[in-house]
Structures are given as C-alpha cells and as structure tokens.
C-alpha cells in the first residue's frame with residue numbers, strides 16, 4: 001500500500017470514529033483532501049484510493065494542477081475547492097475553474113464571482129469564512145457581519161450559499177477549540193432561523209478534525225495527515 005493510501009485509511013477511520021462518538025452517520029462528513037503544495041502525481045494517488053474532493057489555496061498552482069489532471073476521467077468526477085485567501089484580481093480563475101469556494105469574506109468578491117461564473121457551469125458553491133478567534137486571526141468576516149454577507153450572497157444568481165467555514169487559531173486547549181467550532185454552528189443555526197438554508201460547516205483540519213466533527217462539521221479539510229508535512 002502507498003503512504004497516501006495508508007494515510008487516507010487512517011483519516012477515514014478517524015472520521016468514522018469521531019462520527020460514532022458524536023452519534024452521527026459517517027456519510028454526514030465529507031473529507032476534503034487539501035493538496036496545496038503537492039504535485040498532481042500525489043492527487044492521482046489519492047484519486048486511485050477513491051478520493052474525489054480536493055482543496056487548493058493558491059490560484060496559479062491550482063490552475064496548473066487542474067490542467068495537468070484533465071486527462072483523469074473518473075466517476076464521480078474530481079471536485080475542486082478553493083480554500084485560501086482570495087484577492088479580487090483572481091476571482092475570474094476561481095469562477096471558471098472551481099466547484100466550491102470556502103473563503104468568501106466580502107460582498108465585493110461575491111459580486112465579481114457571480115458575474116464571472118460561466119453560464120455553462122453549475123453555480124459556484126460558497127461558504128462564508130468567519131473569524132471565530134477574534135483578534136488572534138485576521139482572515140474571515142466578523143461573526144456580526146456574517147448575516148448581512150450571507151443575505152447578499154444568497155441573492156446572487158450564479159452562487160449557491162452552502163454554509164460557513166472557519167480556521168480557529170491553533171491551541172492545545174480542546175475546550176477552547178470546541179467553543180470556536182460551536183460558535184460557527186450557532187451562527188449557522190441563527191442564519192437558518194432567518195430564512196437561509198445552510199447545510200455546510202467547513203471546519204476541522206489534520207490536528208482537530210475530531211473536535212470539529214463533535215461540533216457539527218460536515219466538511220473537514222485535511223492536508224498533512226494525508227499527504228505529509230508540507
């Protein structure tokens with residue numbers, strides 16, 4: 001067995017165990033394999049093990065990789081998720097090449113992405129990134145800005161608002177970590193009570209996916225535990 005195959009097996013077992021501990025169905029959590037910095041050959045190895053959803057953080061690197069993998073015809077097909085910080089001059093590439101964006105944090109980006117999404121493609125699936133760690137973190141919108149941004153995104157024709165994403169500051173304090181994830185879940189509940197239909201919580205990475213699943217994660221974004229140290 002290749003290292004990636006063995007690692008994927010371990011990560012899938014971790015997800016299954018966390019789901020069991022949380023009383024959730026294993027199918028309620030999607031594994032997003034974060035392939036940033038890794039070449040296309042590593043993605044092929046993961047695809048050979050049945051992995052289909054991949055996360056990328058750098059627009060140019062991702063574009064090259066997606067092009068290199070165009071010959072790979074599999075069923076179901078590959079799904080590309082952009083999870084990194086997005087600059088407004090890079091929105092067109094994301095609108096044209098990606099299936100999902102997890103890191104939306106301002107209305108201007110949303111408007112550009114909707115305008116630039118090719119008509120032949122399904123709407124771009126979007127999560128709003130929320131800063132759940134206060135001053136410790138700079139990425140994502142403030143929790144109190146999320147409702148207005150969500151309503152704005154929901155009105156755009158070529159985006160489908162799916163949910164929320166967070167990257168809490170790393171900490172050894174599991175209770176603190178869980179409270180950050182819980183904040184995202186509570187925010188989702190509040191937005192849904194306001195008439196939105198969010199079904200996605202993108203939270204949890206290699207070191208904290210168990211805590212995220214206990215708090216309701218539906219997508220975990222895992223890089224290091226699958227591909228190794230970057």
Ligand SMILES: *Cc1c(COP(=O)(O)O)cnc(C)c1O
Nearest residue numbers: 034057083205206221222223224
């Ligand atoms: C790199 C990255 C990950 C993966 O982190 P690991 O610790 O390697 O699992 C997840 N989410 C985002 C937004 C990232 O940039």
